[in-house]
Amino acid sequence: MAAIQGEVSWFCCGTAWGPCGTAGGGACGTCKSGNYQHAWPNTSDACYAITHPDTCGLSMSRRGCGFRHYTTNLCNGARVGTTIADCGPQTDLFCGERTCCGSACGSNRIIDLTPAAFSAIGSLSVGLRPCSVDTV
Amino acid sequence: MPQTLDRRRLLATAALGGVVGATGLGSLAPDAAFAAEAAAIEPGAPDPNFVEGRISKISGHLLLVLGSDTVLHSIRITDGTSIWKLHPTTFDQVAIGDGLYARGVRLPDGTLAADSVWVNIVNLHAHIAAVGRNLLHLDHKGQRIVAHVVQGRSAAVYNGTPAVSDLSLLRVGRHVQVLGAWHPDTNEIDIATVYAAA
Structure with missing residues (x-):
């Protein structure tokens, strides 16, 4: 898979405090906020029917639970490897959204990282970053 | 580095x-x-x-x-x-x-x-169920969350545009991502940033 560029955010899962307490283990049943994991918009037909990245003109490969992706924060070059643990983000709800750091930009939400993974490449207090995602 | x-x-x-x-x-x-x-x-x-x-x-x-x-x-x-x-x-x-x-x-x-x-940081994906004076009622995974607007802090990002303090364009039914701070042991949060879809 060629690297794709877009936006990365974060989400909580597993046992948790506050509003995250109801998040659960995600579509794969294994998701934990403290693990290097992520949500991917095309994990199954049912998932794709919710996220519909094609609505935004994106072609995103079908990948199952446990598949590895590597996400690079285009604001600083930091990179983290994670495995699929959930379905998301809901790409179609934010079609055309664009996030930039200077001249480094990403359009459309393509991946959500767990807090542990996102905080390895950026601050949680910044909810959205331009990114590239690849498989190696 | x-x-x-x-x-x-x-x-x-x-x-x-x-x-x-x-x-x-x-x-x-x-x-x-x-x-x-x-x-x-x-x-x-x-x-x-x-x-x-x-x-x-x-x-x-x-x-x-x-x-x-x-x-x-x-x-x-x-x-x-x-x-x-x-x-x-x-x-x-x-x-x-x-x-x-x-x-x-x-x-x-x-x-x-x-x-x-x-x-207390939260990053919620939710729908706006109601808009009140200086607050939003959010539906988040079947839960109702009361999100308070904090004057001088809360900001909105409308479809990737620069953050602004004007949250008046937020409408009932819209999908939003809300970054904020939870009030412990309640269903309430303070809003840092609302990311709103087009």
């Missing part, structure tokens, strides 16, 4: 009683501070340098945190620790009962010397 690597060494030094000046660490831009954090953690595995849970005790600059998985953690706050609680803040604003995520470096005794602590 040797400056960032130095930061991690300095944190450990500070936690172990060395001298470190906050100004020497605080000049890093947020993204730069994370630029060299690519620890060799296996994808899918837990990160030993990351902690989540709720604060059960504060002793000096040490936080005792009960993880949601019931594991107990000790977190040391150093002069170089950045603390976020709706906005960048100071250690005296941290309270027992607060939830947190923390990242840092493990000391030999297992304590986490914190580089960053995000207190």
Whole structure:
């Protein structure tokens, strides 16, 4: 898979405090906020029917639970490897959204990282970053 | 990024009683501070340098945190620790009962010397169920969340445009991502940033 560029955010899962307490283990049943994991918009037909990245003109490969992706924060070059643990983000709800750091930009939400993974490449207090995602 | 690597060494030094000046660490831009954090953690595995849970005790600059998985953690706050609680803040604003995520470096005794602590931070994907005076009612995974607008702090990003303080364009039914701070043991949050779709 060629690297794709877009936006990365974060989400909580597993046992948790506050509003995250109801998040659960995600579509794969294994998701934990403290693990290097992520949500991917095309994990199954049912998932794709919710996220519909094609609505935004994106072609995103079908990948199952446990598949590895590597996400690079285009604001600083930091990179983290994670495995699929959930379905998301809901790409179609934010079609055309664009996030930039200077001249480094990403359009459309393509991946959500767990807090542990996102905080390895950026601050949680910044909810959205331009990114590239690849498989190696 | 040797400056960032130095930061991690300095944190450990500070936690172990060395001298470190906050100004020497605080000049890093947020993204730069994370630029060299690519620890060799296996994808899918837990990160030993990351902690989540709720604060059960504060002793000096040490936080005792009960993880949601019931594991107990000790977190040391150093002069170089950045603390976020709706906005960048100071250690005296941290309270027992607060939830947190923390990242840092493990000391030999297992304590986490914190580089960053995000207190009560939430990042919710929700629909706007109602709009009130200085608040939003959100539907989040079947739960109702009351999200308060904080004057001078809350901002909205409309479809990727620069953040503005005007939240009046938010409408019932819209899907939003809300970054904010939870009020412990309630269904209420304060809004830092609302990301609204087109």
